[in-house]
Amino acid sequence: MTELRPNIKDFEPAALRERLKQEGLPGYRADQIVGWLYARGVEDWEEMTDLGQDLRRTLADMFETRALELETVQHSIDGTSKGTLRARDGAVLEAVVIPEEDRTTLCVSTQVGCPLACSFCATGAMGLTRNLTTGEILDQFIRMREALPEGRSITNLVFMGMGEPLLNLPNVIPAVRTLVDPKAFGIAPRRVTVSTSGVVPRIAELLEEVPVNLAVSLHAATDEVRDVLVPLNKKFPLSELLGALRKLPRLSRRHPIFFEYTLMEGVNDSVADARRLLKILAGIPAKLNVIPMNAHPDAPYRPPSAEVASRFMGVLVRGGMVSTLRRARGSDIDAACGQLALREAHDQLSRKAEIGDPTEAPTKPAA
Numbered sequence: 464m465t466e467l468r469p470n471i472k473d474f475e476p477a478a479l480r481e482r483l484k485q486e487g488l489p490g491y492r493a494d495q496i497v498g499w500l501y502a503r504g505v506e507d508w509e510e511m512t513d514l515g516q517d518l519r520r521t522l523a524d525m526f527e528t529r530a531l532e533l534e535t536v537q538h539s540i541d542g543t544s545k546g547t548l549r550a551r552d553g554a555v556l557e558a559v560v561i562p563e564e565d566r567t568t569l570c571v572s573t574q575v576g577c578p579l580a581c582s583f584c585a586t587g588a589m590g591l592t593r594n595l596t597t598g599e600i601l602d603q604f605i606r607m608r609e610a611l612p613e614g615r616s617i618t619n620l621v622f623m624g625m626g627e628p629l630l631n632l633p634n635v636i637p638a639v640r641t642l643v644d645p646k647a648f649g650i651a652p653r654r655v656t657v658s659t660s661g662v663v664p665r666i667a668e669l670l671e672e673v674p675v676n677l678a679v680s681l682h683a684a685t686d687e688v689r690d691v692l693v694p695l696n697k698k699f700p701l702s703e704l705l706g707a708l709r710k711l712p713r714l715s716r717r718h719p720i721f722f723e724y725t726l727m728e729g730v731n732d733s734v735a736d737a738r739r740l741l742k743i744l745a746g747i748p749a750k751l752n753v754i755p756m757n758a759h760p761d762a763p764y765r766p767p768s769a770e771v772a773s774r775f776m777g778v779l780v781r782g783g784m785v786s787t788l789r790r791a792r793g794s795d796i797d798a799a800c801g802q803l804a805l806r807e808a809h810d811q812l813s814r815k816a817e818i819g820d821p822t823e824a825p826t827k828p829a830a
């Protein structure tokens with residue numbers, strides 16, 4: 464069997480410089496390669512015309528350049544597109560492009576599946592297959608950029624797809640460094656947001672390494688409800704999570720923490736829940752994104768009525784919380800938050816449900 468060569472995109476620009484130095488090549492060669500690969504999206508060594516024939520051959524013997532192939536793109540009626548991508552080992556993952564008036568946001572995955580088993584999330588129902596490599600995270604950007612209509616470019620990145628980014632920091636950090644490198648993708652760090660369900664010990668590590676925005680998937684204002692929705696809460700309860708966030712340096716109203724709150728009927732949508740949220744987030748520069756639940760077959764939750772959602776938002780706004788009620792994007796193509804999971808995994812789960820697999824019985828959260 465032929466051994467796979469390393470993928471050049473697994474090396475962030477500084478590491479590539481070091482790697483090439485070991486081969487006796489000067490640092491500026493790494494800059495040239497980074498420019499071809501990321502800024503121009505060229506992956507064929509023969510097209511990198513300022514590298515010289517011998518060097519192109521050497522590099523082609525040393526490195527692969529593509530980590531992912533785009534299998535399909537589905538388009539939602541609201542303009543959102545979901546790409547299904549396949550890695551070299553056959554692993555399949557998803558990435559989502561969300562066009563808005565003033566920006567185009569790409570939502571990337573960091574793991575194939577996810578080990579955290581949040582009870583409202585289709586990805587969580589799949590379990591974890593493996594972490595994605597740095598090159599596989601970056602190739603989601605490149606493959607989805609190639610599929611964009613003429614004249615559109617990706618302006619913002621959110622690490623909110625399949626997986627928990629903070630459980631894959633050795634690959635996420637080099638990917639972010641490449642995304643924000645002016646010679647590579649050149650995305651401004653303020654346009655990159657990394658989301659976590661609350662892996663407390665790794666939050667400070669992430670922000671020390673890369674100056675990105677932090678989003679926290681909160682979803683509940685009490686440990687009782689959050690233990691069910693986000694089981695990681697049993698390990699890192701709200702007091703520990705919020706205590707760690709309060710200690711983060713450089714937070715301000717201009718640099719807040721983004722909190723995601725999926726609103727679920729009868730679970731976390733009461734006036735008392737909104738008041739509790741105001742209380743537990745007091746003193747943290749915060750922006751709260753409230754997103755009505757997208758009903759899907761892998762979770763026993765539904766969105767509340769528009770009236771209940773608006774009452775919930777009213778309490779937050781009157782309490783001085785910067786908060787937005789967002790509409791779920793791409794729900795008709797299973798591309799909304801918490802819906803990313805492969806169709807085949809969905810089908811397997813439904814088959815298990817049909818034959819009454821007791822291990823798949825959903826747990827109803829405490830209201």
Ligand code: SF4
Pocket residue numbers: 577578579580581584585586587588624625626627660680801
């Ligand atoms: S919500 Fe995020 S952390 Fe939770 S199971 Fe889904 S992908 Fe994993």
